[in-house]
Structure formats: C-alpha cells, structure tokens
Amino acid sequence: xxxxxxxxxxxxxxxxxxxxxxxxxxxxxxxxxxxxxxxxxxxxxxxxxxxxxxxxxxxxxxxxxx
Numbered sequence: 001x002x003x004x005x006x007x008x009x010x011x012x013x014x015x016x017x018x019x020x021x022x023x024x025x026x027x028x029x030x031x032x033x034x035x036x037x038x039x040x041x042x043x044x045x046x047x048x049x050x051x052x053x054x055x056x057x058x059x060x061x062x063x064x065x066x
Contacts, residue, residue, distance in 0.1 A: 004061075006024050006027055009024060010023070010024045012024060012066055013063070013066045020050045021066045022049055024047070024048060025055070027044060027046055028044065045057045045058070045059065046058050046060055
C-alpha cells in the first residue's frame with residue numbers, strides 16, 4: 001500500500017533510481033472487481049512520458065517524486 005499521490009504534470013522518477021525522469025500525463029483506475037467508487041493504490045496506473053520520449057504505464061509503488 002502506498003500513500004503517494006500523483007497528479008498530472010508531476011515530475012517523477014523510478015524508485016530504482018535507474019533511467020530518465022518523466023512527467024505524469026494521466027492517472028488511470030483499473031477495474032478490479034471493486035464495488036466501491038474509490039480505487040485502491042494497487043488498482044491505479046500512472047501514465048508517464050519519460051524525458052527520452054517513451055511512454056509507460058507504471059504502478060504508483062514503482063515511482064517517486066523527482
């Protein structure tokens with residue numbers, strides 16, 4: 001579980017410290033059988049546009065603010 005909150009245009013990097021920094025482009029909720037309107041952190045995907053031009057869908061636990 002994570003208490004990290006990411007918003008569009010936040011600067012992020014991978015928690016491993018390897019690779020480029022990037023910018024959050026979208027925060028997506030993945031439906032995982034939840035009947036409540038609130039997604040758990042493990043049901044979120046963060047869309048990141050990396051500084052090297054690639055785009056990734058990343059779990060919030062794999063990111064930290066830059």
